[in-house]
Amino acid sequence: MSHAPWTRRALAAAAAAGLAASLTACSSDGAADDGEVLVGLITKTETNPFFVKMKGGAEEAAEEHGVRVQSFSGEYDGDNEGQVQAVENLIAAGADGILITPNDSEAIVPALDRARAAGIMVIALDTPTEPADAVDATFATDNFLAGEYIGRWAAARFEAEGEEPRVAMLDLNPNQIAVDVDRDQGFLQGLGVDIADPGQIGDEDDERIVGHDVTEGAEEGGRTAMENLLQRDPDLNLVYTINEPAAAGAYEALEAAGVEDDVTIVSVDGGCPGVENVESGVLGATSMQFPMEMAAQGVEAVAEHADSGATPTPSEGLDFVDTGVELITDEAVEGVESRDSAWGLENCWG
Known part of the structure; x- marks a missing residue:
């Protein structure tokens, strides 16, 4: 088992302070600035420490790669409708990518289909969708x-x-x-x-x-x-x-x-x-497991996709990208x- 450096996690810890209100983006802009890559992060809730850390990882990676993150969450664990609304908001905002931890892996799929049809890269974090190919990639713990x-x-x-x-x-x-x-x-x-x-x-x-x-x-x-x-x-x-x-x-x-x-x-x-x-x-x-790494790698993947059209390759023997354990x-x-x-x-x- 390899031991990759986890310095990004430590650096991102400070960025995890201050959550966006449920279903409210971190920034008030209605759309991405001209030429700016916009990544939406949609977590299950805004209070669970796992998702707090995930948000911190996304923000640190966004700064590193010169992109902007807007964060949303469900009002409670299981709130699919709230996540659907967040997806619709990001479609309207012209987002380049959406990172999501689905509250309902199956019920969220029609909204994600609309996002992908609009040309948005969609990545599941931690929790796969059903079916798994409803997203462009999944970053998760094995x-x-x-x-x-x-x-x-x-x-x-x-x-x-x-x-x-x-x-x-x-x-x-x-x-x-x-x-x-x-x-x-x-x-x-x-x-x-x-x-x-x-x-x-x-x-x-x-x-x-x-x-x-x-x-x-x-x-x-x-x-x-x-x-x-x-x-x-x-x-x-x-x-x-x-x-x-x-x-x-x-x-x-x-x-x-x-x-x-x-x-x-x-x-x-x-x-x-x-x-x-x-x-x-x-x-x-x-x-x-490493929630910060999931989000950081997801942001990096969207930035690379916006730049070159590249898509992530699953880890060997898996149908997702393994973020370590x-x-x-x-x-x-x-x-x-x-x-x-x-x-x-x-x-x-x-």
Whole structure:
């Protein structure tokens, strides 16, 4: 696994202050100035630290490449209509490119079709559209690899201790979107669990898996799901969570049951609170993703397209551009490359 420099993230941190109001562009101009490349950034919300960091990455890259960014967001996670209106605003403004983290990967497609028909380059960030070719390119985390890293780490750790894992799986929601499935099944593959249906969460026949429950990616959901699975098997000793807020809730439930020291939690995100939980021992390991890099590379791609007509090439073996993932743990295991929490705290988001 290569370790590309992440200096752009650190430089962009200061640019993340001050968000645009929902569905309101950062600049008040109705259209791009003559000859100026305009890039629209549409995130799911304006308050989630992941998207705050993404905006910072876009602004830093815009300054570097001499383009202008207008930022929009939905009013809440799931607000497709707000994102549709943002797309329409950018079409009217004569934008050269749109970067979007879709709230509804399928429902947003007709609006993106109109943008592309108007000659606007459209790039999905973090969350792919359905179908994936509804955009010109996608810049995202390899979520399967992120899950695989924490699975491989857990497998090596339990093998070294001569202990058989009994695993609770804390997923996102019943809809089983691509991110949820990829992280879940990447973890299971890393752990060495056979999956009968690669597209279906919970379709593994392995006595090591205690069960699955859903969290909505939230702390409260993680706590409730963990309570449910503890009732099913009080002797479980390994917990996978879809993200770090769910992991924090799971730890609260384990602590309330008095078994927090007997259970290892692994997760995905790389937010600063999650890395702090690695440092304190709440999390055994987490896979870090890089929202600033997604946005920065997206802005660069639009600038290059406006200049030469070039389009991004997907990473080898993938149908998207992989923006990187790093395993963060303070308990390194042989055969699994990782970074420690000190490095993680220098490179985290949120």
